[in-house]
Amino acid sequence: MHLPDNPAHAFVPYPAAPVAHAVSGPLAGLTFAVKDLIDVAGYPTGGGNPLLLAVSGVKTSTAPTVQTLLDAGARFVGKTHTDELAFSMNGKNAHFGTPVNGGAPERIPGGSSSGSAAAVSNRLCDFALGTDTGGSVRAPASHCGLFGIRPTHGRVSLERCLDLAPSFDTCGFFTRDAPTFGRVADVLLGADAAPLPAPVRLLRPVDVWNLLAREVAGALSPALARVEAALGKAQPCDAALESFDAMYWGFRHLQGREAWMVDGPFIERFAPPLGPGVAERFAWARQVTDEQVTSAAHFCDRYRGHLADLLGRDGVLVMPTMPDVAPLLAADESELEAYRNAAIRMLCIAGLSGFPQVTVPLSSRLGAPLGISLLGPAGADRSLVALAGKIAAG
Amino acid sequence: MHLPDNPAHAFVPYPAAPVAHAVSGPLAGLTFAVKDLIDVAGYPTGGGNPLLLAVSGVKTSTAPTVQTLLDAGARFVGKTHTDELAFSMNGKNAHFGTPVNGGAPERIPGGSSSGSAAAVSNRLCDFALGTDTGGSVRAPASHCGLFGIRPTHGRVSLERCLDLAPSFDTCGFFTRDAPTFGRVADVLLGADAAPLPAPVRLLRPVDVWNLLAREVAGALSPALARVEAALGKAQPCDAALESFDAMYWGFRHLQGREAWMVDGPFIERFAPPLGPGVAERFAWARQVTDEQVTSAAHFCDRYRGHLADLLGRDGVLVMPTMPDVAPLLAADESELEAYRNAAIRMLCIAGLSGFPQVTVPLSSRLGAPLGISLLGPAGADRSLVALAGKIAAG
Numbered sequence: 001m002h003l004p005d006n007p008a009h010a011f012v013p014y015p016a017a018p019v020a021h022a023v024s025g026p027l028a029g030l031t032f033a034v035k036d037l038i039d040v041a042g043y044p045t046g047g048g049n050p051l052l053l054a055v056s057g058v059k060t061s062t063a064p065t066v067q068t069l070l071d072a073g074a075r076f077v078g079k080t081h082t083d084e085l086a087f088s089m090n091g092k093n094a095h096f097g098t099p100v101n102g103g104a105p106e107r108i109p110g111g112s113s114s115g116s117a118a119a120v121s122n123r124l125c126d127f128a129l130g131t132d133t134g135g136s137v138r139a140p141a142s143h144c145g146l147f148g149i150r151p152t153h154g155r156v157s158l159e160r161c162l163d164l165a166p167s168f169d170t171c172g173f174f175t176r177d178a179p180t181f182g183r184v185a186d187v188l189l190g191a192d193a194a195p196l197p198a199p200v201r202l203l204r205p206v207d208v209w210n211l212l213a214r215e216v217a218g219a220l221s222p223a224l225a226r227v228e229a230a231l232g233k234a235q236p237c238d239a240a241l242e243s244f245d246a247m248y249w250g251f252r253h254l255q256g257r258e259a260w261m262v263d264g265p266f267i268e269r270f271a272p273p274l275g276p277g278v279a280e281r282f283a284w285a286r287q288v289t290d291e292q293v294t295s296a297a298h299f300c301d302r303y304r305g306h307l308a309d310l311l312g313r314d315g316v317l318v319m320p321t322m323p324d325v326a327p328l329l330a331a332d333e334s335e336l337e338a339y340r341n342a343a344i345r346m347l348c349i350a351g352l353s354g355f356p357q358v359t360v361p362l363s364s365r366l367g368a369p370l371g372i373s374l375l376g377p378a379g380a381d382r383s384l385v386a387l388a389g390k391i392a393a394g
Numbered sequence: 395m396h397l398p399d400n401p402a403h404a405f406v407p408y409p410a411a412p413v414a415h416a417v418s419g420p421l422a423g424l425t426f427a428v429k430d431l432i433d434v435a436g437y438p439t440g441g442g443n444p445l446l447l448a449v450s451g452v453k454t455s456t457a458p459t460v461q462t463l464l465d466a467g468a469r470f471v472g473k474t475h476t477d478e479l480a481f482s483m484n485g486k487n488a489h490f491g492t493p494v495n496g497g498a499p500e501r502i503p504g505g506s507s508s509g510s511a512a513a514v515s516n517r518l519c520d521f522a523l524g525t526d527t528g529g530s531v532r533a534p535a536s537h538c539g540l541f542g543i544r545p546t547h548g549r550v551s552l553e554r555c556l557d558l559a560p561s562f563d564t565c566g567f568f569t570r571d572a573p574t575f576g577r578v579a580d581v582l583l584g585a586d587a588a589p590l591p592a593p594v595r596l597l598r599p600v601d602v603w604n605l606l607a608r609e610v611a612g613a614l615s616p617a618l619a620r621v622e623a624a625l626g627k628a629q630p631c632d633a634a635l636e637s638f639d640a641m642y643w644g645f646r647h648l649q650g651r652e653a654w655m656v657d658g659p660f661i662e663r664f665a666p667p668l669g670p671g672v673a674e675r676f677a678w679a680r681q682v683t684d685e686q687v688t689s690a691a692h693f694c695d696r697y698r699g700h701l702a703d704l705l706g707r708d709g710v711l712v713m714p715t716m717p718d719v720a721p722l723l724a725a726d727e728s729e730l731e732a733y734r735n736a737a738i739r740m741l742c743i744a745g746l747s748g749f750p751q752v753t754v755p756l757s758s759r760l761g762a763p764l765g766i767s768l769l770g771p772a773g774a775d776r777s778l779v780a781l782a783g784k785i786a787a788g
Contacts, residue, residue, distance in 0.1 A: 003449070003663055013664065015451035050444040050489040055397070057409035058452060095444040095489045097667050269397055270407065273491050 008100040010118035011078040017042025019062070025073030026187055030180065032069055033119040033128040035112075036079040037086055038171070039063045039160035047162045048082040048112070050095050051272040063160035065129065065171055065188065072187045077125045080115025084278045085263055086131060086164040088112055089139050089343060090327070090336045094275025098329065103145030103361075104368035107326035108336075110140035112164075113174070117144040120174045127175045127184050133164045134255055135322075135347035137172035138359050138373065143326035145361040145369030146174045147181040147388060151381045153354035156188055165258035168251075168351050178392035185385040196376060196383035199232045200316045205239035208319045211345055216324050216365065223362035223372040227318050230394040231387060234318050241306045244345040246299060251348035253296040256285035276333045277340075300352050307353045308377065316387065317375040320346060321359040325368035349375060356381040360388045402494040404512035405472040411436025413456070419467030420581055424574065426463055427513040427522040429506075430473040431480055432565070433457045433554035441556045442476040442506070444489050445666040457554035459523065459565055459582065466581045471519045474509025478672045479657055480525060480558040482506055483533050483737060484721070484730045488669025492723065497539030497755075498762035501720035502730075504534035507568070511538040514568045521569045521578050527558045528649055529716075529741035531566035532753050532767070537720035539755040539763030540568045541575040541782060545775045547748030550582055559652035562645075562745050572786035579779040590770060590777035593626045594710045599633035602713045605739055610718050610759065617756035617766040621712050624788040625781060628712050635700045638739040640693060645742035647690040650679035670727045671734075694746050701747040702771065710781065711769040714740060715753040719762035743769060750775040754782045 004013050011033065019040060022028070036046050039059040046053030062070070070076060081099050083091060091114030092098045101109040102121025109118050113130025117140030120128050130137040132150040141148025149172045156171040163169055173188065175181040204224070209217060228234055240247060260282065266272070267282060274282060311317070323342040327335060350357040355378050359371035376384045398407050405427065413434060416422070430440050433453040440447030456464070464470060475493050477485060485508030486492045495503040496515025503512050507524025511534030514522050524531040526544040535542025543566045550565040557563055567582065569575040598618070603611060622628055634641060654676065660666070661676060668676060705711070717736040721729060744751040749772050753765035770778045 003660065006664060009665065013445060013449045015449070044448075046444075046448065050440075050447065051407060051491070053444065053447055054438075054440065054490075055407045055409070094667055096448075097445070097665055266397065270400060271403065271491055273488055 008102065008118045008122040008124060009097050010080055010099045010115045010122060010124055012036050012046060012081055012096065012115070014043050014079060019070065019076040021070040021075050022073045025071065026183060027069060028073030030074045030127060030183070031077045031125040032074045033078050033080045033116055033125045034066055034076065035116050035130050036082050037131055037162040038066060038129060040066055040076065040079060043079055045162060048084040048086065048093050048096060049272055051270045052085070052266065061160060064157045068187060080119050080128060083112035083114060084275050086112040086133065086136060086162070087259060087278050087281055089135055089340050091140065101144050101326060103143070104326055107143065107328055107368055108331070110143035110326055112136040113140050117141060117146060117174055120146055120176055126180055127173055129171060129173050131158070131161065132170050132172045133168045134251065134351050135343060137174065138321050138347060138357060139343060141174055141359045142321040142371030143369065146176060147178060147358070147360060148172060148174050149185070149358045149381065149385060150350055150356060151189065152356045152378045155381055163262045165255040165262065167258055168255055178389040181385055182389050185382055189382045189385070192382045193379055194313060196316065196380050197314050200387065201314045202228065202231050202234040203237045203310070203315050203317050204234035205317050205319050206236045207238045207240045208346055211244065212320055212323065216320070219365035219370055220320055220363050220372055224318060226362060226394060227372060227391050230391040237310060239307070239310070239317060239319070239349055241303050247303065247348050247352060248345050250296040250299040250303070251344060251351050253288050253292040254300060256288045257293045260285040260288070277337060303352045304354065307349070307355060311377040313377060315377065316384070319373050319375065321371035321373040322346065325365050325370050354378060356384055358384045358388045360391055402496065402512045402516040402518060403491050404474055404493045404509045404516060404518055406430050406440060406475055406490065406509070408437050408473060413464065413470040415464040415469050416467045419465065420577060421463060422467030424468045424521060424577070425471045425519040426468045427472050427474045427510055427519045428460055428470065429510050429522070429524045430476050431525055431556040432460060432523060434460055434470065434473060437473055439556060442478040442480065442487050442490060443666055445664045446479070446660065455554060458551045462581060474513050474522060477506035477508060478669050480506040480527065480530060480556070481653060481672050481675055483529055483734050485534065495538050495720060497537070498720055501537065501722055501762055502725070504537035504720055506530040507534050511535060511540060511568055514540055514570055520574055521567055523565060523567050525552070525555065526564050526566045527562045528645065528745050529737060531568065532715050532741060532751060533737060535568055535753045536715040536765030537763065540570060541572060541752070541754060542566060542568045543752045543775065543779060544744055544750060545583065546750045546772045549775055557656045559649040559656065561652055562649055572783040575779055576783050579776055583776045583779070586776045587773055588707060590710065590774050591708050594781065595708045596622065596625050596628040597631045597704070597709050597711050598628035599711050599713050600630045601632045601634045602740055605638065606714055606717060610714070613759035613764055614714055614757050614766055618712060620756055620788060621766065621785050624785040631704060633701070633704070633711060633713070633743055635697050641697065641742050641746060642739050644690040644693040644697070645738060645745050647682050647686040648694060650682045651687045654679040654682070671731060697746045698748065701743070701749060705771040707771060709771065710778070713767050713769065715765035715767040716740065719759050719764050748772060750778055752778045752782045754785055756785070
């Protein structure tokens with residue numbers, strides 16, 4: 001039997017297949033990994049589910065986003081574990097195991113881009129692709145102590161990638177350091193059509209910060225000060241519309257409906273045994289009603305308008321990425337679900353609006369990493385990456 | 395996404411790959427399926443575990459036993475689900491799901507050759523290959539109402555097949571009817587070097603029959619009568635040596651040690667999440683001691699001698715295949731484990747000795763199938779299949 005090395009349980013142990021890359025280019029010398037939702041020729045795309053892996057076969061085409069990286073000189077090193085069907089935020093895949101959080105090995109890595117965050121945080125490669133529908137790059141980046149971006153919806157191609165909820169799915173990436181974050185952004189994002197001006201108008205959404213426990217807010221306050229030192233004093237504002245509950249349910253209803261439209265036929269046909277949490281969420285998604293979807297779609301439109309008005313062309317929210325550091329590996333399913341539900345209240349701001357968000361590894365608590373986020377107007381992705389670099393250098 | 399049909403959840407849904415077969419031959423017109431422990435070129439070999447499937451890649455060679463069937467004109471239709479790493483007897487794979495028992499859909503199919511038994515019992519193919527280490531053909535054959543054989547150890551090649559415990563692993567097969575059972579036996583077994591004489595000396599191991607609950611013995615008594623009508627009056631004997639407990643532990647210690655030698659490196663390197671029951675059994679297998687193995691090996695040698703003396707060259711045991719009909723799908727893990735432990739006491743007679751056993755679908759209880767077995771001396775495989783045909787025709 002072929003037994004490849006698999007440190008940190010980051011990679012799906014597929015037999016290596018040759019993947020060519022340019023000998024020179026802006027990413028020459030860098031290595032990268034790809035979440036196992038995205039096609040790479042010569043490999044299956046398993047999506048974190050055994051029957052999906054069986055159905056996949058070996059792909060014969062490579063996703064354009066991966067090809068762009070290869071053409072820029074980056075070297076592909078492997079496909080990384082994902083939460084099952086990407087419908088989780090904790091990284092504990094019941095069938096394939098839990099990748100190791102390189103920033104806090106006794107804690108969950110976060111997910112669903114768990115293996116990508118594990119590969120980068122354990123220094124197995126320089127950067128990695130993930131996807132982010134409801135937080136699947138931002139959560140593991142914050143938990144593993146990495147730079148991470150959820151781009152503006154639609155900005156980075158998801159062609160030849162398994163969907164979760166197409167209206168919310170985005171392709172992002174992780175790095176350990178700001179210079180690499182910038183190099184990859186140059187290749188995947190290019191320049192912004194309307195870059196953020198300098199200085200930006202920094203906004204501190206008081207209602208989001210108030211979601212935090214006091215000790216978490218305390219742990220983040222030096223990070224906030226550092227952001228303000230680099231970008232200017234943040235003005236208080238409110239980010240929510242109506243309430244975080246309304247936003248939470250709006251996001252969940254829309255994501256749930258789309259997830260069921262995407263994966264329901266597979267689930268109904270194959271009855272795949274789904275891991276804890278995932279099974280329950282799909283069962284819930286199945287029964288989201290048309291009325292809930294219609295109402296949520298109206299809310300989502302209004303929220304996008306609200307946030308566009310708030311940010312204008314120069315506004316940037318500075319806010320916590322997640323409610324806290326990663327839960328311990330030993331946390332039970334109900335703790336993880338409670339944590340997820342708290343996290344969605346913060347993460348759905350970018351989700352509902354489609355606006356870009358970067359998370360910067362500036363804080364820690366209990367010895368574990370904790371990110372702080374910048375969220376800007378649609379299309380400001382590359383500018384946000386530059387701001388992250390400025391803050392990190394400051 | 396490619397979504398093949400998958401009735402009865404029998405097949406691993408691999409994308410179809412062309413597998414050539416002879417246009418004529420003794421098995422022309424028959425279709426067959428192959429347990430997903432055995433290599434077929436163009437397909438992975440998943441062994442019922444997601445990480446093992448990932449490691450597998452697509453095989454480029456076909457196992458000789460499969461090739462023999464193709465060369466005889468049989469048409470390959472797919473690879474079938476197996477219990478995880480073949481280390482279970484119930485067919486409930488936690489990652490890939492539970493194939494449907496075509497003889498009793500509300501009950502487990504039995505395993506580990508669960509998908510093969512499902513494919514044949516649901517009429518999705520004419521015969522199917524399985525493997526039997528501790529009962530993995532005999533149990534699902536009895537539970538699904540099929541003819542099944544565990545051949546003499548070593549008689550049918552297991553080259554290019556994932557091992558469970560090589561000293562006990564065998565390659566067997568399932569059919570719905572006696573004529574097909576005979577045709578496949580002609581190809582895979584050929585003629586016996588020393589065929590059983592006619593009439594055989596039929597033996598009824600009283601101690602094995604005494605393991606049954608009264609209602610099960612009652613359900614099997616017409617089947618016993620039918621065997622006796624075809625083969626002659628069965629003489630009482632004892633099959634056990636010392637006690638069934640001694641046999642049970644001897645078998646379990648040897649199988650456990652070998653299973654850990656085979657799968658331990660994979661389990662230690664990848665820490666694959668293992669399904670309920672399987673995880674516990676490997677944890678148990680890991681701590682079998684050298685003293686237990688030495689003692690069990692001595693016992694096993696003595697048992698083989700004991701059974702060889704009992705059977706001579708003309709003796710055939712007629713006995714229950716399993717303690718009862720298949721447990722209900724709703725049975726919990728502790729019920730399944732108790733059932734497994736009772737079953738091993740009967741199944742280990744062939745396991746410890748390496749002697750061949752065929753099970754014949756002659757009985758039922760509670761509306762579910764129940765097999766009766768013939769167990770003969772080493773090398774009498776084809777003769778036993780012929781006896782099964784004679785009984786079925788009688």
